[in-house]
Amino acid sequence: MKLHIAYDHPIAINAFEWTPATYRQPPHVHASLEIGLCLTGKGYFFFGNKQYAANPGDLFLVNNEERHIAQSAPDDPSRYLFINFDPALLLAEEPSLLLPFSYRSTHFCNHIMSGSPLANQLTPWVLAIAEELQEQSPGYLVMAKSALIQLCGHLLRHYNGLLTDDERHHMVHSVRQAHSLAALVEHRYHEPVNLGELADELGLSVSRVSRAFLETTGYRFSEYVSLLRVQAAKRELAGTDKAVSDIAFECGFQSLPTFYRVFKENVGMSPIRYRHSGGMTE
Known part of the structure; x- marks a missing residue:
């Protein structure tokens, strides 16, 4: 099931709390990227055929291709804070920040364990985003975006060191191609645009640039x-x-x-x- 995400603010970032059901619901996927922080309780988080135990302080990373769902423990239901955002935000700001979300499911651990150095780095930024969007104090939009960029910067530094040279080369190449296509579209969206013509202009095949764009952003060209x-x-x-x-x-x-x-x-x-x-x- 693919969910359509509507954003509650002029910036494409949502923050919301959610308590999963105590039974396993159908998994879903969405074009947005997501980071979930388990606040209280216990349960499980499923990504395709992968299953992770969830405890307070654990974080979970969700890209725009992987089917996922969380489940609460019946005797101690879990409660999550989710940060949900449009990948186009990072594509426009700094494309390399999308690298941690460009993983292929079978080769990636979505679970960031509570108390780990990475969890300690990320958690304050997750909470800061949620606070800015809730309080809506002057300048909250730029503060929320800044916190998201900080969060994704820490993710990039962590996961970049775990990639092989071939994996890094492939992912960087795809992100660059997606960014080049996005830059052209952003200048011409008010005109009739054709993927074939833009691909020719970039010197790429339609199938290659289309696949790179979908892998990086979760969006089809249209x-x-x-x-x-x-x-x-x-x-x-x-x-x-x-x-x-x-x-x-x-x-x-x-x-x-x-x-x-x-x-x-x-x-x-x-x-x-x-x-x-x-x-x-x-």
Whole structure:
């Protein structure tokens, strides 16, 4: 099951607490990246065929391809704090920060044990992100993003040393290709864009760059183009009094029905309702 993630803030980061069921529910996957901190209780965390015991202070790393689900112990239900964020944030900031999330499932341990040096480094940043998003003090968006970058920087330094030279070369190569494609799209999303033409411009095959982009960001090319267009439309709807139809076409949509459908799929409400809400999602 693939979940659609809607973000509660102008920045694509969520923080929420969750108590898993005491029975094993169906696993899910989502395009966002995720870090879970077990706050209290016990249980298990499943990633495909892998199973990890969960205890207070443990952290779990989730990429955008791996099917996963947590389960609570019946006699001591676990409670988690999850940080959920869009990989495009890191792609735009520093692409190498995506390397720890570019793992292939069978060769990766998702579990960071409580009390380990890495857990001690990451936990304060996880808590800081959650606090900033909850309190919403002046400057909270940049503070939350800064904390996320710090967290992912520590992850990068840790996992970079565990990779073989071949693994590192492959992952860095894929991230660079994805970043090159994203940079082109970010300049041209308001125009008709074609993956084949952009791949030719980069000197890459369509299949190679498409696969690298999906592995790195969790997005298919068309999904990423739609995401950028919707983000631009949100800014225009909240910050201008332009007609909705003008915004749709200026942001690259070829028809109004497509704009309304894609916008609602991504934001959870119509463009008009979003404008009336003052740019706040529910």
